[in-house]
Amino acid sequence: MTEVYLNSKFIGTVEDxxxxxxxxxxxxRKSKFSNSLNIFSDKENDMLFIEASKGRLRRPVLVVKEGKSLLTEKHKAQITKKxxxxxxxxxxxxxxxxxxAEEENAYIAFREGDITPETTHLEISPMIIFGLCTSxxxxxxxxxxxxxNMGSKNQKQALGFYAAxxxxxxDMDVSILETPQAPIVESIMHKISNYDKHPSGQNLVVAIMSYKGYNMxxxxxxxxxxxxxxxxxxxYFRPAVAEELRYSGGLIDEICVPDKDVxxxxxxxxxRLLEEDGIIYPEAxxxxxxxxxxxxxxxxFLSSLDEYSLASNLRRESSSTIKHGEKGVVDFVLITENEEGNKLIQVRLRDQRIPEIxxxxxxxxxxxxxxxxxxxxxxxPFSASGITPDLIFSPHGIPSRMTISHLIELIGAKVGALSGRFIDGTTFDSEPEKALxxxxxxxxxxxxxTETLYNGETGEMFETRIYIGNMYYLKLRHMVANKIHSRGRGPIQLLTRQPTEGRALEGGLRLGEMEKDTFVAHGASMLLKERFDSDRTVVPICETCGLLAVYDEFKKRSFCPMCGENTEVSNIEIAYAFKLLLDEIKSFGIYPQLKLKNKY
Amino acid sequence: MAVEEYKDKLPLKIQEELNEIIPKNTAKSKLNMINEQVYKEYMKMKVEPGEGVGLVAAESIGEPGTQMTLNTFHFAGVAEMNVTVGLPRIIEILDGSKAISTPMMEIYLKSPYSKGKNIKELATNIKETTLKEAAKEISVNISNSTIEITLNMEKLKILNLNVAKLAKQLNESTKGFHVKAADDSISFKPRSKNTELNEIFKLKEKLKDVYISGIKRIKQVLPVKRGDEFVIITAGTNLHEILSLDFVDTTRTTCNDIYEIVEVLGIEAARQTIINEVSKVIDAQGLNVDIRHIMLVSDLMCHNGNIKGITRYGVISEKSSILAKASFETPIKHIINASLVGEEDKLNSVIENVMLNQPVPIGTGLPSLVSRKVPE
Known part of the structure; x- marks a missing residue:
């Protein structure tokens, strides 16, 4: 007696x-009932599970009967003729x-040739084990x-023709490749996904060699x-957005060229680039x-709106500007309204990006x-027929990574380029390397x-023959122009008075604790001091009590809040961070007294 | 050959090397010139005043340490024995931990034994043996509430013990039982009649770990051949008792427990052990650290006669500057403790001056002008 469960509920038993x-x-299979029904026989526990519920992950396979796939040449011809x-x-x-679950009962052959008498199913294509990008x-x-896996992930970052x-x-932060090409070496997935309608790379002539060590x-x-x-x-496209927001009290933002008293x-x-309506003009x-x-x-704050001042000079400036370090051309200006009925301006900036180091x-x-x-x-370097590579790739990238497909594509695309056809590089089903x-x-x-190449600078022949051919190369979205940053001077943080961090805030790179150690190890004492001068401050110190004194700018004299005016006050130069440390020590009730001594 | 004039100026090691390299019949004038040149080079190699040796040592050990983290915890070649190596071992040594994870000894032997004479026997005799190792079976006889121990006679023979001797030993180490020795077994009978069975079972478990022979704390022994002599490597240490054995070469036998070395051989030996142990780990990793960096650290750990680890309780606690101590670990604790006694920070060292953004007294920051007042 075998127990039968429909959608995990017991419904009865069967004999055999x-x-x-x-x-x-x-x-x-005769379509007597829905093909979305699956049945799984658990021999071990003597149970049968029939599933017709939602949300099961299912995949298509070819049915095999008596060691033969049911898909015959006849069907294939019919499919081709549609x-x-x-x-x-x-x-x-x-x-x-x-x-x-039903897969547990199936014995699926990978290729037609692998079919044995026990086989119940056949993969439609061995390539089906991969997803779209990997294919x-x-x-x-x-x-x-x-x-x-890395190759498939890299392709997702490639620039191309993402939408017609x-x-x-x-779109925020997108790029369009200017002259994209369909790859010479393609797989069946390129055809299935109409890759030639939205390609994302270019076919380049690639030589695998070194060149003065610049490809290490x-x-x-x-x-x-x-x-x-x-x-x-x-x-590269990036939009700038501004909205006329409404505030309580009937106040509203105004998109305009701001008055000088704002x-x-x-x-x-x-x-200078704004037109009368306060919006920039296209192609600026x-x-x-x-x-x-x-x-x-x-x-x-409404409270600050008091009777003494005129309302107009209380408005503040809130224009959209281009971010630090960016440039471009205004591509497109859109004036519209958002869901709340507020005036909404969208300006798209465009910037051409030519490959750079x-x-x-x-x-x-x-x-x-x-x-x-x-x-x-x-x-x-050039070949006897006058071909120069577009790109030189380092041979050291190959042995440890073992990307043989990289090498085969190079030959395949070379054949394709010379014979003027596309090469099929479908995984498991490609044109054989030997034939290529x-x-x-x-x-x-x-x-x-390989080909004999000549040194482009001297014209001498390279003794070694160079592996050269065509390859499909992709430009990835990580461009230096979006990342480069450095600073000599610039904004500081409010609390610590130390330089801000990050490209967006005009920050530089931190000289950290271990970097500091290298300065000390070299005995470069003065250089170290200079590097850490970013939060340098001069503070007046009362020599009697050893705490911070106050300098009164109006009266032009110093005094100590504790000892009064009859005390010696000296200015010392310290890191602002240290002043904060002293404040913090004071805050937990400890008296950090500074005893001053003349340095010389 | 080193010239008389330079005998006091050049270190012994260099003099020896010169003696070896320079041919015997070199002319006196040439010798002088060579020695002078060597002396010049030697002086050039000396550390200059103001060099931050401590920081350079710290970085020189610390940087290769970052490369070690990944390949730790593999067995150090010696069969059957698990040894802590890599970063965990370095941390253990430099922290000056009292209980190290794998205490080990290397026992060198005196002449006839070092060639392999009775090596197995010596090794088994050193090893701490417990009763369960010498027994074939330990069982409880419930009917007359006794514990029966069937002994492994061959094992006893190797250990130089007989049943009567063993029974006497066991009698001393247990209380409240009659110990009776038979041919190849020993039985325990409680003196009081109504001892609970529970207690007997407890005693049985205890008996298993009763020490019967060998040297305490030596858990494992392994005789190995080093070059053309035999060495016994042990897991577990007991330097004091091992060194008192007459077949042991006391000049070369060592252990890796620094505290045990201090106790038995003194602080200088401990200093050398720290150097040896750290270099051993670094060499095993295929890294290259100049021994002088390790020597400096080792000197720092040992300089007042006790071992101090590089921790906030050890070396760091000896710093005179509060700010320097506070910048290592637990800053608030250090600042509060300093405030309790009104400590003063003279700002004489590196970290304090970095914190205040003053020139650090190292390298170019060290020298200052001293002027003499002209008498009027």
Missing amino acids: STAFVESMLSER EISWGDLIDQGIIEYLDA LVPFSNHTPPTRV NFLLRM EDAIIINRGSVERGIGRST KGYRSEKDY KIKEDDVIIGKTSPPR GDKFTSRHGQKGVVGLIVDHADM RDELLRMGFRENG
Whole structure:
């Protein structure tokens, strides 16, 4: 007696579970009942689970009967002629969906050749084990899974043609690659996902060699000629938004060119690009500190609105400006209303980004790198036929990472470029490497993909033959222009008077405790003091009590709050942080007395 | 050959090296020139005044330490014995912990034994043996409430014990029982008639760990061949008793427990042990740290005759500056304790001056002008 459960509820028993399951399955395959029903026979506990509930994860597989896939050549021909569709295959019981439980009863062959008499199902394609992005890595069955994973993650960061209506959109922080290309080496997933309609990379000529050491540690070298011809150019978009907010008391923000008597007025020069309505005009070139949308707001606290002052000069400046360190051109101005009926201005800024040292590029095999040098076209190595690489990749990136697919793509794309066709690099189902090499040989190249190159600077021949071919390279969204920052002077924090941190706040990089140690170790005492002078302060100290004294700017004299005016007050130079430490020590009831002594 | 003139100026080690390298029949004038050059080079190598040796030592040990963290806790080659190595061991040494995680000894032997004579026997005799190791079976006879111990006679023979001797020993270490020795067994019978069975079972568990022979605290022994002599490596230490054995070479036998070394051999030996143990770990990791950095740390830990770890209770507590102490660990505690006695910070060292943003008295910050008043 086998217990039968429908949607995890006991409904009865059956005598012969095997026969029951078989009949259920054959009825389902004949579409006698819904194909969303799954049945799982738990032989160990003598139970049958029939599931028809929502939310189960299911996947399609081909049904195998008597060692043969039910999908025959006839079906394949019909599909090609578009006579039958996916739904028909399901209705005919050729494809069925298994859920996690029913999979336990299935014996699924990976390829048609692997089918044995016990096999119950066949994968539609071995590639189905990968997701969309991973399927886009060509020849990935030749590379360690960790690298394939990285390759698939890198592709998500690639710049490309992400949406055809990008000109009408107000996306935050996006880029468009200017001249994207479809990859020469593609997989079936490229076709399925219409990749050529929204590509995200370019086919470059890649040489695997070193060049004056500028491609050490995963750096890459690119050809200035190629850059000038448009490789890796992208346009960066960033919107600026301003809204006329309404406040209690009928007060409202106003988008306009601010009056000169407004609190916090910037210089006239900063407002020069605004038109009468307070909004910048399209195609205006803007740089740091320029105002994009002029705006004034009512005073922050109503209580400060007293009778002595005029209301107009109490309004404060609240314009939108471009962020520190950015530049660009106004691309598009949108004047509209938001859900609450407030006036809403959106301005989209555009900035062309030409590849520069520090921009990140990657192939599709997790071989990412940063541009280390841009070389003049004339100085690039060249081949006998006059080909110069667009990009030079370091050979040291290969042995430890074992990304063989990277190497095969190079040959594959070379063949594709020479013969003018796309190469199929689908994982597990690609064109064989041998065939590609033979084809290369037939076209008059060395079958191993190497060529004799000549030094671009001296014209001398390189003794070693260089592995050179084409590859699909992606520009990633991490560009130095968005990240670079440094400071010599700038804003400080209110509490500690130390420099602010982070690029957005105009901060620099911290010289930390361990960095300090290196100064001490070198005995560079004065340099250390100078570096830490950022929160230097001069404070008056009362020599009687050893605490902070006060300097009265009006009376031009110092006094001590404890000892009065008849005491010696001296100025000392200390770190402001130390003054805070003294304050804190005082706050828990300890008297930190400073005893002054002349240094000389 | 070192010249007479430089005998006092050059260290012995360099003199020895010179003696070895320079050919015997070198002319006197040449010798002089060589010695002079060597002396110049030697003086150049000396640390200059104002060099921050402590900080350089700390960084030179600390930086390779960051590379060690990942490959710790693997067995140090010696079969069957688990040894703490890597960063945990360095921390243990420099903290001056009293209870180290794997105390070990290396026992060198005197002449006939070092060649391997009776090596196994010596090793087993050193090892602390408990009753359960010498017994085949320990059982409780419930009917007449006795504990029966069947002995492993072969083992006893190796340990130089017989049943009567063992029974006497056991009689001394237990109370309230009649101990009776038979051919190859010993039985325990409670003196009072109504001893509870529970207690007998408790005694049985206790008996298992009763010490019968060997040297206490030596938990494991392993004779190994080092070059062409045999050495006994032990887990667990007892330097005092091992050194009193007559077959042990007392000049080379060591242990890795620094506190035990201080007790038995004195502070200088402990200093050397710290240096040896730290260098051992660093070398095993394939890292390269100049021994002088380790020597400096070791000197600091031992300089007043007691071992002090690099902790807030050890070396740090000896600092004269409150701010320096406070900047290490538990700042509030240090500041409050200083305020209780009204301590004064003279701002003589590095950290205090960094905190106040004053020139640190190291390197270029050290020298200052001293002027003599011209008498009028």
